[in-house]
Amino acid sequence: MAVAKKEQELIVSVSPHIRSEESTSRIMWTVTLSLLPAFAMAVYYFGPRAVYVTALCIVGSLFSEWLVQRMAGKEITIKDGSAFLTGVLLGLNMPSSVPFYIPLVASFVAVAITKQLFGGLGYNIFNPALIGRAFALITWPRAMTTWFTPTAAFMGMDATTTATPLGIMKEEGVQKLLEVFGDKMTLYTKLLIGYRAGSLGETSVIALLIGAAFLLYKRYISWHIPVSFLATVGVLTWIFGGKEGLFTGDPIVHLLSGGLMLGAWFMATDYVTCPSVKKGQIIFGIGCGFLTALIRLKAGYPEGVMFAILLMNCFTPLIDRNLKSRVFGARKEAGK
Amino acid sequence: MALLTFKGGVHPPDHKELSAGSPIKELEPPEQAVIPLSQHIGAPCSPAVEIGQEVRKGQLIGEPGGFVSAAVHASVSGKVVAMKDILNPMGRMVRSVVVQNDKKEEWAPLQDNPDYMKLSPDELKEKIKNAGIVGMGGATFPTHVKLSPPKEKPIDVVIINGAECEPYLTADHRLMVESPGEVLEGLKILMKVLGVNKGYVGIENNKPDAIEKMREAASSEPHIEIVALEVKYPQGAEKMLIKAITDREVPAGGLPMDVGVVVQNVGTAFAVYEACRYGKPLIERVVTVTGHGIANPSNFRARIGTPIRELIDAAGGFTQDAVKVVLGGPMMGFAVSDLEIPVTKGTSGVLVLSKSEYAPAEKFGPCIRCGRCIDACPMGLMPSMLSILSEKGFYEDTKEYNIFDCFECGTCTYVCPAKRPIVQLIRLAKMLVKR
Numbered sequence: 158m159a160v161a162k163k164e165q166e167l168i169v170s171v172s173p174h175i176r177s178e179e180s181t182s183r184i185m186w187t188v189t190l191s192l193l194p195a196f197a198m199a200v201y202y203f204g205p206r207a208v209y210v211t212a213l214c215i216v217g218s219l220f221s222e223w224l225v226q227r228m229a230g231k232e233i234t235i236k237d238g239s240a241f242l243t244g245v246l247l248g249l250n251m252p253s254s255v256p257f258y259i260p261l262v263a264s265f266v267a268v269a270i271t272k273q274l275f276g277g278l279g280y281n282i283f284n285p286a287l288i289g290r291a292f293a294l295i296t297w298p299r300a301m302t303t304w305f306t307p308t309a310a311f312m313g314m315d316a317t318t319t320a321t322p323l324g325i326m327k328e329e330g331v332q333k334l335l336e337v338f339g340d341k342m343t344l345y346t347k348l349l350i351g352y353r354a355g356s357l358g359e360t361s362v363i364a365l366l367i368g369a370a371f372l373l374y375k376r377y378i379s380w381h382i383p384v385s386f387l388a389t390v391g392v393l394t395w396i397f398g399g400k401e402g403l404f405t406g407d408p409i410v411h412l413l414s415g416g417l418m419l420g421a422w423f424m425a426t427d428y429v430t431c432p433s434v435k436k437g438q439i440i441f442g443i444g445c446g447f448l449t450a451l452i453r454l455k456a457g458y459p460e461g462v463m464f465a466i467l468l469m470n471c472f473t474p475l476i477d478r479n480l481k482s483r484v485f486g487a488r489k490e491a492g493k
Numbered sequence: 494m495a496l497l498t499f500k501g502g503v504h505p506p507d508h509k510e511l512s513a514g515s516p517i518k519e520l521e522p523p524e525q526a527v528i529p530l531s532q533h534i535g536a537p538c539s540p541a542v543e544i545g546q547e548v549r550k551g552q553l554i555g556e557p558g559g560f561v562s563a564a565v566h567a568s569v570s571g572k573v574v575a576m577k578d579i580l581n582p583m584g585r586m587v588r589s590v591v592v593q594n595d596k597k598e599e600w601a602p603l604q605d606n607p608d609y610m611k612l613s614p615d616e617l618k619e620k621i622k623n624a625g626i627v628g629m630g631g632a633t634f635p636t637h638v639k640l641s642p643p644k645e646k647p648i649d650v651v652i653i654n655g656a657e658c659e660p661y662l663t664a665d666h667r668l669m670v671e672s673p674g675e676v677l678e679g680l681k682i683l684m685k686v687l688g689v690n691k692g693y694v695g696i697e698n699n700k701p702d703a704i705e706k707m708r709e710a711a712s713s714e715p716h717i718e719i720v721a722l723e724v725k726y727p728q729g730a731e732k733m734l735i736k737a738i739t740d741r742e743v744p745a746g747g748l749p750m751d752v753g754v755v756v757q758n759v760g761t762a763f764a765v766y767e768a769c770r771y772g773k774p775l776i777e778r779v780v781t782v783t784g785h786g787i788a789n790p791s792n793f794r795a796r797i798g799t800p801i802r803e804l805i806d807a808a809g810g811f812t813q814d815a816v817k818v819v820l821g822g823p824m825m826g827f828a829v830s831d832l833e834i835p836v837t838k839g840t841s842g843v844l845v846l847s848k849s850e851y852a853p854a855e856k857f858g859p860c861i862r863c864g865r866c867i868d869a870c871p872m873g874l875m876p877s878m879l880s881i882l883s884e885k886g887f888y889e890d891t892k893e894y895n896i897f898d899c900f901e902c903g904t905c906t907y908v909c910p911a912k913r914p915i916v917q918l919i920r921l922a923k924m925l926v927k928r
Binding site for chain 1: 505743875895
């Protein structure tokens with residue numbers, strides 16, 4: 158059943174003539190999907206407020222993207238999943254108790270200012286969700302650090318405010334933390350499953366690791382940043398984290414607390430704002446880990462993941478410029 | 494044994510199954526052969542015949558225009574009826590000789606050499622040169638030039654490139670399965686010309702039958718090794734092939750001879766054998782006609798100068814949803830709209846892509862710096878940066894990112910999730926940057 162074909166019907170374009178199935182929006186939606194376990198745990202622990210806060214962030218992000226693109230006369234790209242993902246990440250970085258305007262303003266800062274005004278997708282210097290959160294934390298310090306205990310019940314029912322494990326450790330020491338949680342194993346277990354105060358999506362380490370494993374399996378992220386990040390935090394908090402001298406810190410508590418897992422696997426690995434070459438990624442991860450440990454152990458805030466990643470974002474272009482990939486057949490540089 | 498390979502690369506669906514099982518069929522010689530006088534890299538030939546002249550099959554019709562050039566011969570017997578400029582796949586006009594086929598199939602006198610292995614290296618090289626042989630993998634660099642390395646570059650390894658890493662194509666595959674002995678003899682001739690006693694045939698592991706046949710044929714050849722390579726594009730790129738087989742790295746900006754290696758394609762090795770054994774010039778080659786836009790994907794032995802329309806017709810013609818005709822493979826081949834374009838020495842395939850398999854030139858997005866192109870680039874470049882710099886017009890800055898090490902394999906463009914025309918932007922920058 159040969160078909161006569163007019164030559165004019167043939168398409169002519171330059172090679173390559175085939176492309177992989179991968180696309181920007183598929184990546185964005187897949188990463189969003191990988192956050193589903195963490196989101197489910199947030200809903201389980203913090204109830205409908207988890208849905209409410211996250212939804213506000215998503216709506217705020219999509220609206221901000223639409224608004225700026227419309228004002229700038231650019232193509233509207235809210236369907237590519239990028240702004241949606243920023244909204245989800247921002248939501249998971251919020252305490253459950255925030256009033257409605259904080260997610261909205263924070264998502265505007267994230268998407269409109271940090272992303273779109275810097276040139277849109279691919280051109281932002283900083284991780285948008287983290288700038289949104291940093292802005293909210295500095296603007297509304299109390300609201301952003303008022304934590305409800307997880308209740309696994311409906312909003313308002315026997316919800317009491319408490320400090321995060323890192324907050325307790327900072328103010329009153331690791332001994333107090335053990336008193337609150339019981340013994341060491343209970344503490345570790347609760348941190349692992351996420352039964353503790355904290356931002357919506359950061360608490361359940363298990364849920365985050367499931368998502369991260371999925372992304373690693375799909376090769377959407379590589380181990381370089383998260384592992385170097387976590388290892389650095391572990392080593393530094395073990396050496397310097399104890400009150401009784403060097404090497405008396407508890408790295409496990411540090412690794413399982415705060416926003417470290419969420420930050421290391423899902424925020425520091427943001428393509429746009431991290432280095433693209435593997436060896437640069439390791440430097441980036443170590444830098445994030447160093448700054449996180451520094452802030453946690455020596456600065457005023459109990460948690461430092463957010464500022465650590467944002468500070469390292471600044472270095473990304475410099476790292477990429479100085480640690481280029483090795484060119485095939487490159488001669489060994491003499492005396493340099 | 495572990496499969497050999499290089500760092501980087503991609504795994505596009507290879508679709509070799511369409512034509513891999515189809516034995517090479519002799520294609521009916523064309524009514525009119527349109528034979529370009531430039532089918533190689535280097536100086537074009539000057540015509541050695543005049544309009545109205547009778548020519549025989551294998552007769553010289555294009556005199557090499559210099560050392561880096563390759564003779565062109567009549568692929569049919571008959572009468573020269575025209576000299577005209579035709580469009581080549583790269584979009585340039587080339588002077589071509591049109592021979593009206595008299596169907597007599599009369600050969601020009603050929604020199605038979607049953608004892609070809611007794612000839613001296615220089616005599617063998619002369620035969621290869623006179624046969625107009627070029628790199629038949631698609632690069633079309635004159636073979637005798639590759640066989641004339643300067644004295645300060647000693648060669649100790651010859652590799653026959655049987656990787657055929659371009660998806661779809663099966664011409665080299667079939668040649669190795671059907672004529673393993675001839676390919677091997679070609680390699681032995683090349684080794685003799687270069688005074689080398691180590692030869693390899695590198696074959697991607699998706700051609701187990703070819704590996705087996707070649708191993709059988711080489712079982713009594715102590716100096717020749719058949720190596721299985723990982724299936725990965727661009728495994729057949731010279732530098733990647735050399736790295737995989739010998740672990741030598743051709744220096745940036747250098748040539749295989751800088752690490753003592755000469756690489757020749759399977760089809761070239763076959764042509765070398767025919768030239769030295771029978772004195773036969775390069776007037777035909779194996780062409781895969783394939784793709785989901787072709788009714789009966791096939792492998793043909795086609796005369797140089799056969800319009801590709803005749804190959805497409807012989808393979809059952811287009812299917813309903815054929816949309817694109819590519820000369821060569823899908824990663825580096827050239828799309829054409831003119832089906833009168835003839836088969837030349839470098840035409841390894843006529844690939845007809847269907848609507849569902851070709852990548853439309855869609856809108857592309859900004860680079861999201863995912864690094865996929867960096868991980869995949871076989872040359873270790875940063876295609877993402879090159880594309881951004883080129884897009885913004887910072888052509889000079891692309892040199893800092895080693896733009897001239899790019900050999901345009903298209904791997905970066907294949908993997909890019911933002912569908913950016915990376916290799917196209919790189920080509921643009923290469924043209925505009927001051928070297």
